[in-house]
Amino acid sequence: MNRHLPAIFRSMPIHLALVLVAVFTIVSLLSLGATYLVTQRSFDQTIRADLRQDMAGFRAAPGPAALSQLVEAEARVTDPARMVLSYIGPDRRHYGNAVIARDDEGYHIVTDISGDPQIEGQYMALTTSLRGGQLTIARSLAEIDALREAFLRVLGLSLIPTILIALGIGLTLARRSARHVSTIARTLDQLTGGELEARVCPAPDWPQDLATIGTRIDKMASAQESSIAAIRQVSSDIAHDLKTPIQRVAVHLSELSEHGPLDATARDLLDKANAELDGIVATFHALLQIARIETGSPKAGFEVVDLDRVCATIVELYEPAATDAGHRLHYTPASGMTISGDRHLLGQTLANLIENALRHTPAGTDVRIELNRIRDRIVLSVTDNGPGVPEAERELVLRRLYRMDRSRTSPGAGLGLNLVASIATLHGATVGLHDAMPGLRVELAFPATRTS
Amino acid sequence: MKLLVVEDDETTGTYIARGLREEGHTVDLVTNGRDALIQATSVGYDVLIVDRMVPQIDGMTLVKTLRGAGNRTPVLFLTSLGSVEDRIEGLTAGGDDYLVKPFAFGELSARVAALARRAPTVAQETTLHAGDLTMDLLSRRVIRAGREISLLPREFAILEHLLRRKGRVQTRTMLLEAIWDISFDPMTNVVETHISRLRAKVDRPFDTDLIQTVRGAGYRIDA
Numbered sequence: 001m002n003r004h005l006p007a008i009f010r011s012m013p014i015h016l017a018l019v020l021v022a023v024f025t026i027v028s029l030l031s032l033g034a035t036y037l038v039t040q041r042s043f044d045q046t047i048r049a050d051l052r053q054d055m056a057g058f059r060a061a062p063g064p065a066a067l068s069q070l071v072e073a074e075a076r077v078t079d080p081a082r083m084v085l086s087y088i089g090p091d092r093r094h095y096g097n098a099v100i101a102r103d104d105e106g107y108h109i110v111t112d113i114s115g116d117p118q119i120e121g122q123y124m125a126l127t128t129s130l131r132g133g134q135l136t137i138a139r140s141l142a143e144i145d146a147l148r149e150a151f152l153r154v155l156g157l158s159l160i161p162t163i164l165i166a167l168g169i170g171l172t173l174a175r176r177s178a179r180h181v182s183t184i185a186r187t188l189d190q191l192t193g194g195e196l197e198a199r200v201c202p203a204p205d206w207p208q209d210l211a212t213i214g215t216r217i218d219k220m221a222s223a224q225e226s227s228i229a230a231i232r233q234v235s236s237d238i239a240h241d242l243k244t245p246i247q248r249v250a251v252h253l254s255e256l257s258e259h260g261p262l263d264a265t266a267r268d269l270l271d272k273a274n275a276e277l278d279g280i281v282a283t284f285h286a287l288l289q290i291a292r293i294e295t296g297s298p299k300a301g302f303e304v305v306d307l308d309r310v311c312a313t314i315v316e317l318y319e320p321a322a323t324d325a326g327h328r329l330h331y332t333p334a335s336g337m338t339i340s341g342d343r344h345l346l347g348q349t350l351a352n353l354i355e356n357a358l359r360h361t362p363a364g365t366d367v368r369i370e371l372n373r374i375r376d377r378i379v380l381s382v383t384d385n386g387p388g389v390p391e392a393e394r395e396l397v398l399r400r401l402y403r404m405d406r407s408r409t410s411p412g413a414g415l416g417l418n419l420v421a422s423i424a425t426l427h428g429a430t431v432g433l434h435d436a437m438p439g440l441r442v443e444l445a446f447p448a449t450r451t452s
Numbered sequence: 453m454k455l456l457v458v459e460d461d462e463t464t465g466t467y468i469a470r471g472l473r474e475e476g477h478t479v480d481l482v483t484n485g486r487d488a489l490i491q492a493t494s495v496g497y498d499v500l501i502v503d504r505m506v507p508q509i510d511g512m513t514l515v516k517t518l519r520g521a522g523n524r525t526p527v528l529f530l531t532s533l534g535s536v537e538d539r540i541e542g543l544t545a546g547g548d549d550y551l552v553k554p555f556a557f558g559e560l561s562a563r564v565a566a567l568a569r570r571a572p573t574v575a576q577e578t579t580l581h582a583g584d585l586t587m588d589l590l591s592r593r594v595i596r597a598g599r600e601i602s603l604l605p606r607e608f609a610i611l612e613h614l615l616r617r618k619g620r621v622q623t624r625t626m627l628l629e630a631i632w633d634i635s636f637d638p639m640t641n642v643v644e645t646h647i648s649r650l651r652a653k654v655d656r657p658f659d660t661d662l663i664q665t666v667r668g669a670g671y672r673i674d675a
Contacts, residue, residue, distance in 0.1 A: 236532075236533055239532040239533055242532075243532035243553045246554050247461065247464050247554040248461070248463040249554075250555075251464060251554075254557060254668075255467070277554070281554060288533070313632055316606060316632075317632050317634070318640070320642070320645035320646055320648075321640050321641060321642045321645040344634070344635055348636040351636065351638055
C-alpha cells in the first residue's frame with residue numbers, strides 16, 4: 001500500500017521516527033488527559049465549596065428584606081458572566097443580576113442589562129429556600145473550559161515540535177543510511193558484474209550495523225576473489241600439464257610424417273590422427289576460454305566496439321569459404337551500432353555463429369547477418385533458412401558439449417554455441433534461439449552504449 | 453641466425469632445436485629460466501624462443517628482467533594458454549609474438565623469421581615487385597606481364613602483405629592477425645579460400661605461380 005511513497009519514506013530510520021512519534025503522542029495524551037481530569041475535578045470541588053460558602057454568607061441575613069438588600073448589593077458589583085445571583089422574595093419579587101428561567105430546552109440566564117440579555121456558558125448553581133423566598137447562586141464554569149483549552153494548547157505545543165524533530169532526524173538518518181546502502185548495493189552490482197576487486201570499504205563514520213554488513217561483504221568478496229584466482233591457477237596448471245603431452249603427440253606425428261615415404265594407408269591414418277589432435281586442441285581451448293570468461297573479469301579490457309565493423313570484417317572473412325560450400329552470406333551495413341565490449345571475443349562469437357550455420361545447413365542455404373537497434377538494445381542476429389532446431393532442443397544446444405543427434409557426424413566439439421552464450425553473458429547480452437520458419441535465428445541482444 | 457630456445461619439455465625442446473638447426477640456424481637449448489637468463493645476457497642472440505612456464509624463473513619474469521636490463525632481442529613466447537587476455541599479458545611483458553601450443557613447426561619457423569627481420573625497411577617504397585608482377589601502392593594498381601589485374605581491397609591487402617615479406621613464409625594465423633586482426637582460430641578454411649581467390653586472379657591466367665604453398669606452414673612469394 002505504501003509502494004507509491006518515495007523510497008526514503010520506506011526506509012528504516014523513517015519507520016523508527018514515525019513509531020517514536022506515535023508512542024510519544026499516545027504517552028502525552030494519556031498523561032495530559034489524566035492531569036486534566038484531576039485538575040478539572042479539583043476546580044469542580046473548589047467551585048462547589050465556594051458556592052456553599054456564598055450561600056452561608058447569605059444565610060446570615062436575618063430576614064427577607066435584609067436578604068434582598070444584601071443580594072441587590074452583591075449583585076451590583078458582580079459580573080453575571082462570572083456569578084449569577086438571583087433571589088425571588090416571598091412577594092415574588094426578583095432581586096439579583098440575572099434571572100434564571102427554565103423552558104423545554106433547559107435553563108436560561110437572562111440579565112437585566114440591555115443589549116445581550118442572554119448569557120451563554122456553563123454554570124454550576126445552588127438553590128435553596130431562604131427567608132420565604134428562593135435564592136439561587138450560580139458560578140460560571142468558564143474557568144474549567146479555559147482549563148481544557150489550555151491543556152489542548154499545551155498538548156499541541158509539545159507534540160508539533162516533537163513530530164517535526166523526530167521526522168527531521170529520521171529523514172537525515174534515512175538519507176545518510178540511504179547513501180551507505182546505495183554504496184553497498186553498487187559494490188554488490190559490481191561484484192555480480194565480474195569486477196571482483198570491488199569493495200564496500202565502510203568509512204569510520206558509518207553506523208555500526210551497516211559497517212558490519214559492509215565489512216562482511218568485503219570479506220566475502222576477498223574470499224571469492226582468491227578462490228577464483230585459485231581456480232584460474234588450477235586451470236592454467238591443467239592447461240600446461242595437458243598441453244605438454246598434446247604438444248609431444250604433435251611432435252611425434254610430425255616426426256612420423258617426415259620418416260621416409262609412407263604408403264597411402266599410413267598417410268591416411270596420420271591425417272586422421274592430426275585432425276583428431278586439432279579437434280582435441282580446439283575443444284581444449286574452447287573449454288579453457290569458457291572457464292576464463294565465466295570465472296574471470298575480462299571486462300577490464302572492454303572498449304567501445306562498433307558491431308558494424310566486427311560484422312563487416314567477419315562476414316568478409318567467411319564470404320569466400322561460404323560461397324565455396326554453396327552457401328550465401330548476406331550482411332547489410334548499419335551505422336551507430338556501438339556497444340561496450342571486447343572486439344576479439346565479439347568477432348569470435350559471430351564467427352562461431354556463422355560456422356555453426358554453415359556446418360548444420362545444406363548447400364544452397366542463405367545465411368543472413370543483421371544488426372538492428374530495438375529500443376536501448378542492439379540485436380545481432382544470424383538467420384538461416386535451413387532445417388532449424390526443434391523447439392525442445394533450442395535451450396539444450398546452448399549447453400556445454402550438447403550436440404543434436406543428427407550433428408554427431410559433423411565436426412565440431414559442440415562448444416561453439418556454449419562459447420557464444422558465455423561471451424554474450426559477459427557482455428550483458430541475452431541469447432535467443434527462434435524459429436525463422438524455416439530455419440534458425442540466433443539473436444544476441446546487447447545493451448547499447450549510451451549516446452551522449 | 454643464432455637462436456635460444458627456453459623449453460622445459462625435452463621432447464618439444466629437442467624437436468624445435470633440431471628443426472631450426474635443419475633450417476641452418478645455430479640453436480642453444482636450455483630447460484630453465486636461470487640458465488636462459490645467463491645465456492641471453494652473455495651471448496648475442498637474434499631471437500629468443502621462450503616457454504612461459506619454465507622452472508626457476510618463469511618466462512614472463514625472464515623477459516621482463518631482460519627488457520629491464522635494456523636487452524631488446526626479439527622474443528617469441530610459447531604458451532599453453534591461448535586467450536586474448538594471456539596474449540596481451542605476454543606482449544605487455546615485452547614479448548614480440550605469441551604462439552599457442554601445440555603448434556606446427558612451420559608456424560614457429562615462419563614467426564621466428566618474421567621476428568628476426570623486424571627491422572623497419574629504410575626506404576618507403578611506392579611499388580612492389582615479384583617476377584613479372586608490379587604493385588603500385590599509390591594508384592593501387594597491379595600489373596602482371598603487361599596486363600592489369602583488378603583486385604578487391606582485401607585481395608590487394610593480402611598480396612601487398614606477401615610482397616612486402618618476399619621470401620618469407622606467412623602462415624594462416626599470421627595472415628589472420630595481419631589482415632583481419634583476428635587472434636582466434638577459425639575452424640573453417642577461411643584463409644585458404646581467400647588465397648585461392650587471389651590465385652585465381654594473380655596466378656591462374658599466367659604461366660608461373662607467384663604464390664607458393666609451403667606444406668604444413670603457409671604461403672610465400674619467392675624473392
